[in-house]
Amino acid sequence: MKRNSQAFAHQLLVCLLVTMAFGGTIGLGTVWMRHQISVTAKANRALLAEINEVNRRSDALEAEIRGEQRPELLRELNLRFRLGLVPMNEVPVIHVTENVTQRMVERANRWSFPPASRENGPVTLRFAQR
Template sequence: MKPPPAHTIVNRLILLTLCGLMLTGSLGLGAVWMRQEISQVANHSRALQVKLEDVERRIDEVNAEVAAAVNPDTLLRRNQAMHLALAAPREAQVVRVGESAELRLAAKRNREVFNVAQVSLDLTNRAPAFQFVTASLR
């Protein structure tokens, strides 16, 4: 049995070196691509954060304007300036609600849905049958 010629060992060594370089290069390109994607996502996230802060700032400004507009002193001044002759409500006319207005109105609106529908008994198998209706808060 003869040993393989020297040039085949050199060819294999060159081929393995080239394969290693290709693998290393592709891993490097993959790492660069991943860093670029991470950077793009971070820039997009930063832009969304700036937009969110701007919207929150504008909401705070609108809330401040609404609070200033519904101030009783401001309402009285506007009443006098527009000559509307409106009167402030008396305490007997004011109804204070202790619970959440949204939940109270939703329960009032959906009252008939939450009532148990007619219960019918099937005489053959004595199993009660209920009508199920789902409701949601809109």
């Protein structure tokens, strides 16, 4: 069989061109991929920095809020704005020493028989007969 050296050369050239094209594609692909990796990494880093920044601001804000809620300042503001608010720790405690039942009955009857009605003298009831 006659060997066609030109054909071989052509094949070699085509192979080389294909290899170059393939290599170039791989190279470009790699460059593009590395660029994308870089872009993504930068975006991630920016995001991380942003998260840290938000956390930092959140911490600073929380500290500020807590500072503004400290009891001493609230008392001062209460006085300055004349709000007349009573601190929750000054809830009046009433110690009941007398008979508790009697006391509750009297308190309930205050609605039915207010002191003003007692000043007008005894209540008289009249019944009409048919």
